[in-house]
Amino acid sequence: MSQTNAALIERKNQAVARGVGLAHPHFIESAKNATLIDVEGREFIDFAGGIAVLNTGHLHPSVVAAVTEQLEKLTHTCFMVLGYEPYVEVCEKINALAPGEYEKKSALFTTGAEAVENAIKIARAHTGRTGVIAFGAGYHGRTMATLALTGKVAPYSSGMGLMPGDVYRALFPCEMHGVSVEDALASIQRIFKFDAEPCDIAAIILEPVQGEGGFYVAPKSFMKALRDLCDEHGIVLIADEVQTGAGRTGTFFAMEQMGVSADITTFAKSIAGGFPLSGIVGKAQSWIRLIQVVLVEPTVVARLPVLLP
Ligand SMILES: Cc1ncc(COP(=O)(O)O)c(C=O)c1O
DSSP states (O other), X not given: OOOOHHHHHHHHHHHSOTTSOOSSSOOEEEEEXXXXXXXXXXXXXXXXXXXXXXXXOBTOHHHHHHHHHHHTTOSOOOTTTSOOHHHHHXXXXXXXXXXXXXXXXXXXXXXXXXXXXXXXXXXXXXXXXXXXXXXXXXXOOSXXXXXXXXXXXXXXXXXXXXXXXXXXXXXXXXXXXXXXXXXXXXXXXXXXXXXXXXXXXXXEEEOSEETTTTSEEOOHHHXXXXXXXXXXXXXXXXXXXXXXXXXXXXXXXXXXXXXXXXXXXXEOGGGGTTSOOEEEEEEXXXXXXXXXXXXXOHHHHHHHHHHOO
């Protein structure tokens, strides 16, 4: 045994910032399917899957083959500068898979939080409004903007001070905690009455099944009511499927089971079998301003004549 868990934990404590915790006192040497082998040669069954990042298991042969093939050709150009076909192919596939009876377009990013941030930017650019309604116990990431949406103080926003503004928190329906669909809808009406008018709200964002919050499924009747509310007030409905997507709930996207569709869907985690890829898919008609406002940074536009022949 060349390495021990104890020795590596000691090195980690010396070299890695304290905020990056370690839930289990093991360092993993290799993994295959659902089996992990630590540096001391002990075998474990992986029930964590990198927190829903490995629906395909570790080192799925198709994922490894696709990545290997790509690595022998090209790693990066910055797609907005020079294109490559796999980006387009992924978007085509996601457009075909995402629920919603409308023409779709997608954009790709790296992390779930980045996908959520871009969904919010699009909703703001599209509506010209700034407010966002998120839900208690919802989880949307740990960057500053997504932290403002994440509805759990400890351990996420505790000690972080003032969050980016114009986020309003509604109740997520959960019978187990005594919150009915009616209670949850009433909490949104209270926001409209006491905090922000519907015409100030750009988006309502929720997980179809709360993950970090405790694995609570949003009732179909609640989703339908949110869809109606968004249609009535021109609010963008965002389904954060970073955790529920990629087959996690039995269908490719959980919203397929909800009877209504969102305007924008975020995806990440298991979408790339353990590699960092995320994105958003949404109504094609909403993307014209997005392309102008969000994705093509002025600096990139300015550089284009220099970079292109
Ligand atoms: C629903 C949801 N949204 C967003 C995120 C943030 O994703 P990432 O950790 O890739 O930034 C997560 C991560 O757990 C998530 O579960």
